[in-house]
Amino acid sequence: MRTRFAIKTHALMERLFPERRLFLRSDSDTRFIRLRPETQAIAFAGGSLVVAWTIIATAILLMDSIGAGNFREQAKRDQQTYQQRLNDLSQERDSRAAEALKAQDRFNTALEQVSIMQSQLLDSETRRREMETGIDVIQTTLRDTMKRREELGTQIAALTAQIEGDGVGLAAAGAAQSDSTLNFLSDALSRTAAERDQVIADAQDALVRADEMATEIRTMEEKNDTIFRQLEEAMTVSVKPLDKMFQAAGMNPDRILDQVRRGYSGQGGPLTPLSFSTRGGADPSADTARANGILGQMDRLNLYRIAVQKAPFASPLKDAFRFTSGFGYRWGRLHAGTDFAAPQGTAIYSTADGVVVHADWQSGYGRLIKIQHEFGIETRYAHLSKIRVKVGQRVSRGDRIGDMGNTGRSTGTHLHYEVRVGGEAVNPMIYIKAANDVF
Structure with missing residues (x-):
């Protein structure tokens, strides 16, 4: 069976690749090389494989070259885009830095204005306390004056009664003694009347001055309210962004400020609450509460200033x-x-x-x-x-x-x-x- 298959295969090979002879002739001899069908088939298969491999390798190289070119072009475009993005970010950073410097200048200017307004507020509160003290003094003087006036009126009435009751005795005592007594009483009455008139004039002046001081106090209270309102707005504008900044950095503002307050030493630290009482006690007035609230915000702003220097925000x-x-x-x-x-x-x-x-x-x-x-x-x-x-x-x-x-x-x-x-x-x-x- 194998022989039959080999014969058929050989016959097929002879049809496809008939036997060939390659003659080699020289001057003295002639020789030939016999190319059998199997040999030709092997040579053909090997040549076909070489040609196929060459075609496939060439195609792969061409595809790689084309792909590499596209990849390089894409990489170059990506690099240009990346560089452009970096340049945009750099320009944005520079503009942000310029804006930050301007904002820092505005912040410093606002702090200076707040300091000036605080000084004005303290000066106005001092003047108001002095005016309140002056009004108390004037009222006390007025009460003393009215009391003195009543006492002088009583003395005048008593002297008048004494003159009327002792008229007969004075006539009998003699002309010289009568004239002396009358002159003494007349001088006393004149002095008393002059003192009474002066007391009345002082009382009227005190009332006028009290009205003027009350008007001035109302004016100062309106001015203080304006200053308070401006300070409260300035503190709100200054403190809230700092709260958000620390929160954005994942830091608890209250805990950070407590830590700064505990470890603080030097100037510009926590501020002491104000007391505007003229008697040395605590003053529960609305102005005192507002002033202490502003001082609390200023204390928080000052602590933020210290905390910003200690955290890596730059x-x-x-x-x-x-x-x-x-x-x-x-x-x-x-x-x-x-x-x-x-x-x-x-x-x-x-x-x-x-x-x-x-x-x-x-x-x-x-x-x-x-x-x-x-x-x-x-x-x-x-x-x-x-x-x-x-x-x-x-x-x-x-x-x-x-x-x-x-x-x-x-x-x-x-x-x-x-x-x-x-x-x-x-x-x-x-x-x-x-x-x-x-x-």
């Missing part, structure tokens, strides 16, 4: 830069900060008041600075080319601490900036954006 760069990488997971690993790209040696600034706890080389961070702030917050500044602070050094917000570089595990010149709360990394842009929305 940007670590003041020069132009580009955001190159944000906070979040990247290739399955957490990128624990935000990257800012700028030229080599760009100045790096502290974003809040604090103490330097690390200023040296650390693994992939390269040259690294760590600053410990209040409220359990720590900031990190990595890949620096130069460190300008030492461990244990106390720095303030805006102090230059280093220069941008490309040290450690870095693919280009940039700053890697981290914020950690209680040791856990948080997005630094939460604080920067919260401050941009306010200032």
